[in-house]
Amino acid sequence: MEDNFQSAYQEEEDRLNQALTEIDTLLEKLNQTPVYTGHDYTEQVLEANRDQKRKDLAKLRQEPYFGRLDFQGNDEKQRKALYIGKIGVDREQVSDRPLVIDWRAPVASLFYSFTGGTEPASYEAPEGLIEGLVYLKRNVVIRKQILERVADTYNRESDAPVVSDEFLVYRLGENKDNRLRDIVSTIQEEQDKIIRAAKNTALIIQGVAGSGKTTVALHRLAFLLYQYKDQVSAEKMIIFAPNRMFLDYISDVLPELGVGNIAQSTFPDWAANVLGLELPEQDATETMNRWFETPGGMPVITEETPGRFKGSTVLMGIIESSIKLLESSSVPEGDFIPWEGAVLRRSMILRWHNEEYAPYPPAKRKERVMARIHRWIEMELKKSPSAAAMKDRKKKGAAREKAYSAKWPKYDPLTIYKQIFRAAKVPEDWPVDPPENIPAAVLKETAKDLKKGIIREEDLPPLLYIYYLLNGNEGGTRFDHVVIDEAQDFSPFQIAVLDLYVRGHSFTILGDLSQGIHAYKGVHAWEEMQTLFAPENTAYHALTRSYRSTMEIIDFANGILSSGVESSLLAVPVFRSGDPVRMIAYGEIVGEREAEGNARLSTIQSALKSLSGREYRTVAVLTRSLREATELYAELEQHFEDIHLIDGSMTQYQGGLSVLPVYLSKGLEFDAVILADADQDHYGATAWDAKLMYVGCTRALHELWLLHNGEMPSYVQTAAESDSEGN
Numbered sequence: 001m002e003d004n005f006q007s008a009y010q011e012e013e014d015r016l017n018q019a020l021t022e023i024d025t026l027l028e029k030l031n032q033t034p035v036y037t038g039h040d041y042t043e044q045v046l047e048a049n050r051d052q053k054r055k056d057l058a059k060l061r062q063e064p065y066f067g068r069l070d071f072q073g074n075d076e077k078q079r080k081a082l083y084i085g086k087i088g089v090d091r092e093q094v095s096d097r098p099l100v101i102d103w104r105a106p107v108a109s110l111f112y113s114f115t116g117g118t119e120p121a122s123y124e125a126p127e128g129l130i131e132g133l134v135y136l137k138r139n140v141v142i143r144k145q146i147l148e149r150v151a152d153t154y155n156r157e158s159d160a161p162v163v164s165d166e167f168l169v170y171r172l173g174e175n176k177d178n179r180l181r182d183i184v185s186t187i188q189e190e191q192d193k194i195i196r197a198a199k200n201t202a203l204i205i206q207g208v209a210g211s212g213k214t215t216v217a218l219h220r221l222a223f224l225l226y227q228y229k230d231q232v233s234a235e236k237m238i239i240f241a242p243n244r245m246f247l248d249y250i251s252d253v254l255p256e257l258g259v260g261n262i263a264q265s266t267f268p269d270w271a272a273n274v275l276g277l278e279l280p281e282q283d284a285t286e287t288m289n290r291w292f293e294t295p296g297g298m299p300v301i302t303e304e305t306p307g308r309f310k311g312s313t314v315l316m317g318i319i320e321s322s323i324k325l326l327e328s329s330s331v332p333e334g335d336f337i338p339w340e341g342a343v344l345r346r347s348m349i350l351r352w353h354n355e356e357y358a359p360y361p362p363a364k365r366k367e368r369v370m371a372r373i374h375r376w377i378e379m380e381l382k383k384s385p386s387a388a389a390m391k392d393r394k395k396k397g398a399a400r401e402k403a404y405s406a407k408w409p410k411y412d413p414l415t416i417y418k419q420i421f422r423a424a425k426v427p428e429d430w431p432v433d434p435p436e437n438i439p440a441a442v443l444k445e446t447a448k449d450l451k452k453g454i455i456r457e458e459d460l461p462p463l464l465y466i467y468y469l470l471n472g473n474e475g476g477t478r479f480d481h482v483v484i485d486e487a488q489d490f491s492p493f494q495i496a497v498l499d500l501y502v503r504g505h506s507f508t509i510l511g512d513l514s515q516g517i518h519a520y521k522g523v524h525a526w527e528e529m530q531t532l533f534a535p536e537n538t539a540y541h542a543l544t545r546s547y548r549s550t551m552e553i554i555d556f557a558n559g560i561l562s563s564g565v566e567s568s569l570l571a572v573p574v575f576r577s578g579d580p581v582r583m584i585a586y587g588e589i590v591g592e593r594e595a596e597g598n599a600r601l602s603t604i605q606s607a608l609k610s611l612s613g614r615e616y617r618t619v620a621v622l623t624r625s626l627r628e629a630t631e632l633y634a635e636l637e638q639h640f641e642d643i644h645l646i647d648g649s650m651t652q653y654q655g656g657l658s659v660l661p662v663y664l665s666k667g668l669e670f671d672a673v674i675l676a677d678a679d680q681d682h683y684g685a686t687a688w689d690a691k692l693m694y695v696g697c698t699r700a701l702h703e704l705w706l707l708h709n710g711e712m713p714s715y716v717q718t719a720a721e722s723d724s725e726g727n
């Protein structure tokens with residue numbers, strides 16, 4: 001065994017040296033070509049390509065590849081060793097096997113999809129299905145040109161030819177810094193299917209916490225750019241994520257995969273930009289506080305909860321019919337008479353409006369009709385008997401043209417939205433009563449907000465829809481692909497509006513219903529989104545394996561889900577064992593029996609001291625509310641260096657020690673997590689409280705400590721019991 005390992009290591013070291021020499025030769029050759037600085041376009045393109053190649057090769061010199069797959073196609077005479085890396089490199093002779101195969105290439109898919117056994121394996125190539133035998137799957141870790149590790153995860157010639165998780169477990173055991181990383185060397189089969197799924201489909205992915213949703217979405221973008229390079233461009237792709245700090249947290253993955261220029265935004269930022277609105281910064285934080293500050297305080301959510309209703313397709317229907325109503329009576333009554341003796345019949349104006357300009361959306365149609373009227377006035381002016389009469393008519397005509405234009409409906413999204421909710425005077429021929437299918441409470445609350453000038457996040461999809469119906473896709477924005485992370489917090493209306501801006505329903509929509517802590521606005525079942533698309537345009541995938549946390553943490557979090565949320569969306573752990581989840585009452589840490597009043601603080605401090613003294617790079621203290629996080633941070637800051645408070649306004653994630661409310665931790669991960677106040681005083685008995693707790697617990701990679709004052713919610717107790725039984 002040891003000998004085999006030695007020879008494998010030697011073999012890979014030789015191959016690495018050879019690869020490095022070849023890369024150096026390629027680089028040298030490129031560097032010898034003088035840099036083109038002239039004006040010839042073709043030469044400029046060639047120079048840009050050379051420049052990219054130089055950069056790729058320089059990067060590749062550090063870590064040329066991460067995997068090897070030995071494969072023999074049925075039509076091939078001998079097996080070949082394929083080396084797979086982040087960027088593909090061809091050899092000097094095109095006929096030769098590439099020096100490095102890009103991980104996104106068809107043959108590389110075998111490296112991920114092959115699950116072991118002795119049966120033939122196959123992959124989809126442009127020329128058709130290629131079948132053959134896999135002999136070896138090997139992971140190699142190369143850092144700064146040094147071969148650090150060789151691990152065979154499959155060997156056909158071994159006694160047990162199955163793909164082992166050993167290398168994956170080694171990778172998962174590493175500590176994390178303050179950024180999400182690429183996973184090209186260990187993408188799992190279920191993830192690979194999503195990454196390589198066809199472009200023109202709205203993919204909806206339900207994935208348990210830590211199943212790699214965010215990571216997979218980013219790899220999928222890199223794949224689409226490779227696979228469909230003639231059809232898509234990075235500039236026309238966008239990632240929507242919950243907040244700016246999260247965007248910062250994920251911002252390294254795409255550059256690591258050699259992809260740049262993909263827009264990343266929150267939905268409110270993007271929508272406000274399209275609408276040309278300036279949204280008050282505090283709005284989201286204010287909404288959060290409203291929902292999250294009170295333990296067990298989430299009111300019952302129904303279809304009439306404002307966020308749910310305003311995110312529904314029912315409101316879409318109301319908007320559509322309101323705009324139709326507005327449009328049908330938009331041409332003002334009566335003929336247009338710019339001055340006595342000149343008459344433009346309404347029937348003519350109606351013909352222009354209803355026939356000639358019918359393909360245009362209402363606001364554009366009005367613009368066209370008014371421009372036509374203006375041209376008609378100019379023609380009529382030419383018939384004036386004298387220069388003085390012309391001057392007089394010109395003045396009158398301009399004033400009447402202006403007055404006529406003002407009689408049209410006001411095609412402004414916010415005005416129409418206010419009219420629909422009766423927060424502004426409605427047009428004369430609208431029914432005086434508000435639309436009967438807007439629930440009274442929603443109508444009242446929204447009208448009150450709008451009159452005060454408050455626009456909430458949930459108002460943005462309807463506003464955008466009105467804007468779109470009025471103007472069409474004015475800016476011409478059409479995305480080639482849209483990724484929506486944490487999609488359980490999106491509403492069907494949001495997705496439907498975005499679909500208007502996407503070519504071919506090309507979406508990757510990822511989320512976890514168990515983490516639906518914003519259920520007052522998000523979806524409660526994926527069908528709500530799936531039914532927006534024709535069946536042939538959508539596909540559903542489930543990711544059930546969790547890669548982030550140890551088995552102990554996952555079992556514990558599963559306990560919370562099944563007993564507190566009665567959910568069946570439980571995570572399957574990778575076999576990575578760590579310390580048991582710890583539950584510590586305030587004042588209980590040995591040697592910390594402090595006076596009652598300080599017991600909480602001193603216990604949190606001791607826990608933090610203990611965890612931050614280990615090799616961990618990121619440790620978080622999660623509180624129930626932002627107020628508690630702020631107060632706790634003020635205390636801890638005096639005793640710990642490199643400690644950060646994370647509130648809703650942060651734009652950067654710094655790593656190290658963090659204090660934050662649990663609801664802001666969604667999407668992030670930490671080597672160790674201290675969940676403060678995990679007691680009944682802070683977490684009620686509802687499914688929603690349990691979901692919050694689940695989010696908190698699943699942020700931890702290696703260690704999870706729950707600190708509490710007295711009784712913990714029953715779902716935590718059940719989780720603790722089932723976890724200890726499992727151990």
Ligand SMILES: Nc1ncnc2c1ncn2[C@@H]1O[C@H](COP(=O)(O)OP(=O)(O)OP(=O)(O)O)[C@@H](O)[C@H]1O
Binds near residue numbers: 181208209211212698
């Ligand atoms: N195939 C894999 N190989 C190695 N690490 C992986 C793999 N898949 C996921 N991970 C790791 O698991 C962790 C969780 O990934 P990610 O944050 O993308 O999951 P998520 O499903 O979006 O989580 P959540 O919903 O809880 O925020 C990350 O550290 C990621 O690097």
